[in-house]
Amino acid sequence: MAVAEATSQGAGPKVSSLTGLDMSHIKLCPAIAFNQIIGGRYKLHILCVLNRGASRYGEIGRSLLHGGLGRPIAPRILSRELRQLEERGLISGAVLSVVPRRVEYRLTERGRAMLPILAEIIRWGASGAHEEMMIRTKG
Template identity: 50%
Template sequence: MANAKSAQACGCPVAAFQKMISGKYKLRIVWDLQDGPKRYSEIRTGLLRGSSGSAVIAPRVLSRELKALTEQGLIDRKDFGVVPPKVEYRLTRKGKSFVPVIAAIRNWGARHLAEANADQMVAAE
């Protein structure tokens, strides 16, 4: 997080933004939480459902991503203090304001990936 602050301090919001969202699952976690609070296992299942390639997400990696998103103020972690443990994650106001940005990235990707696939098909003919 210190790197994101130093990038922001040097006047480069793009570098600060890039540092904030760096990580394999952060964008997908925020996107998945737009529909409401989820527990750890629900987030993990959602990530596995959308994954291409490895069907294994190391618990340590997912926990690290969730902790970073919490520290960045994009998500909130609510511990119910019961046994067995019950913890939910939800978007903060800042996290909700980030959803349209991810939607724009998703739309751009859908549009341009479709073009790239069409170009590859033409080249293969």
Template identity: 70%
Template structure:
């Protein structure tokens, strides 16, 4: 069955928020997942909320908050590069030897902090641990 133009587009008004969505072509939830999806991106935003950090500092912070599993330098480098290319982070390289690079939140990254704050607020209830426990036991 072929889809016509009306079935490809979402609702004119969001059923969740009541906001006008007629000018939007990609579902915001899907876009959000594309932007910050992955294992470390939200945590990187959380770490950089405290201020500029160097590569090693970010990596160590990810170990502390990620159940002790270290992130590989290759994966961390890929995540930071992608987030910088999307305009979520600033990368500042200093003209010194040895090389010194700091990452900080760009305005686009800072704009995600209220969302991250609500995720952390939800997590403070412990609901995520209950959900993950159920999914790990296969119930």
């Protein structure tokens, strides 16, 4: 995180040079915290899927197949990503009263608060810059 000045106790920056915001009350860099909260291969995509409305496990998995690199997500990994998003309060799962048991996931208020960040990432990606970077790292 870009900072203009550190506090005299070395506890952290006073003002972010990136945003100009007072950061003296922050203990953990927000960029590091964001990465720890949303880090993982599929979490951002899951939030994008749920932006369209509530979805069941299988629908989310199929969406990841089509929106990713064409490889299916392992059920164990999808379950883990959904569980972590639930634990962090970004999504909620409601068990539907059907047999077999099905869970419908939706964004929480906290999850909806992430949508402007996702929108900016998608705007950046619309330029195609990410594809050029991905090609360079494969070679």
